Amino acid sequence: MQFKPTIIALLGIATAAVAQAQGAWPTKPITLVVPFAAGGPTDVVARTLGAAMTKSLGQTIVVENKLGAGGTVAANYVAKAAPDGYTFFIHHNGMATAPALYRKLAFDPLKDFEFVSQAVEVPMTMLARKDFPANNLQEMVAYIKANQSKINLANAGLGAVSQLCGMMFQRAIGVQVTEVPFQGTAPAMNALLGGQVDVLCDQTTQTVPQIKAGNVKLYGVTTKSRVKVLPNAPTLAEQGLKDFEVVVWHGIYAPKGTPKPVLDKMNAAVRTALKDPDVIKRMDELGAEIVPDAGNTPEALHAWLKAEIDKWGPVIKAGGKFAD
Ligand code: MLT
Numbered sequence: 001m002q003f004k005p006t007i008i009a010l011l012g013i014a015t016a017a018v019a020q021a022q023g024a025w026p027t028k029p030i031t032l033v034v035p036f037a038a039g040g041p042t043d044v045v046a047r048t049l050g051a052a053m054t055k056s057l058g059q060t061i062v063v064e065n066k067l068g069a070g071g072t073v074a075a076n077y078v079a080k081a082a083p084d085g086y087t088f089f090i091h092h093n094g095m096a097t098a099p100a101l102y103r104k105l106a107f108d109p110l111k112d113f114e115f116v117s118q119a120v121e122v123p124m125t126m127l128a129r130k131d132f133p134a135n136n137l138q139e140m141v142a143y144i145k146a147n148q149s150k151i152n153l154a155n156a157g158l159g160a161v162s163q164l165c166g167m168m169f170q171r172a173i174g175v176q177v178t179e180v181p182f183q184g185t186a187p188a189m190n191a192l193l194g195g196q197v198d199v200l201c202d203q204t205t206q207t208v209p210q211i212k213a214g215n216v217k218l219y220g221v222t223t224k225s226r227v228k229v230l231p232n233a234p235t236l237a238e239q240g241l242k243d244f245e246v247v248v249w250h251g252i253y254a255p256k257g258t259p260k261p262v263l264d265k266m267n268a269a270v271r272t273a274l275k276d277p278d279v280i281k282r283m284d285e286l287g288a289e290i291v292p293d294a295g296n297t298p299e300a301l302h303a304w305l306k307a308e309i310d311k312w313g314p315v316i317k318a319g320g321k322f323a324d
Pocket of ligand 1: 036037040041042043092155156160161162163183184186
């Protein structure tokens, strides 16, 4: 008997929370968690979309960079966050590669999240420091092979696409060099610009301005075909690295249990942002492709993530690089 008032009070709070989530949402700023460093490729996409979504939602999208363990610290944080409609997550292929890379992953990418929408796809570029003694991919490969023990390859940790691309590159050319992990490719790029590391595979959303300014050497793009933003850059595959392909894709997620009406409104806000002329222009300048509208459903993101987990699992297991 004495529990009754407490139960009634709790029910009242829960009902109010659901009503607020479903009706007036959003009534306060929304956090969009980014799993890598500020200023890097994922952050650029998040902030560009966030600015556009702020316009249509009438509330600020606050980007929060939660760093560590190749994106898994942030994913675990969001998986355990309150499903109140005020925490969302943007992540890339790392959602699909983490289950194969981490033996003790504390979240299940397919079960512990709600799915909002896909967003953009981004090519990667194979780069070296400006004074690297190689002027094309053949020379680069020959130099790396001859100096394996001295080469430092930067990445953003196990689970980062820079790590995935670097791993595939080493395997394709038959070398094993020293990998230097950062908490995002923004600091990795700084190390490349400063000459503290030699090689970095990174997304055009960060690398295009550095390539165009001549601050780094470019050896090719990781897509099947050449990309519009760097028309003179050959693909790695056309230069002899057969079937080499890494395309980065971004999805938006929420903690499991986030109310459906909120997810629907967030999905609509993402779709509206992807049609915003400022977003289109910025993504175009940085080589990112906006995912066509039909692909931007929660179901499409779920199906895509599942297919990517199935695709990358065996590739990663063959690579033999794991963490606990
Ligand atoms: C970043 O945003 O820093 C990159 O996406 C990290 C990565 O290489 O995956």
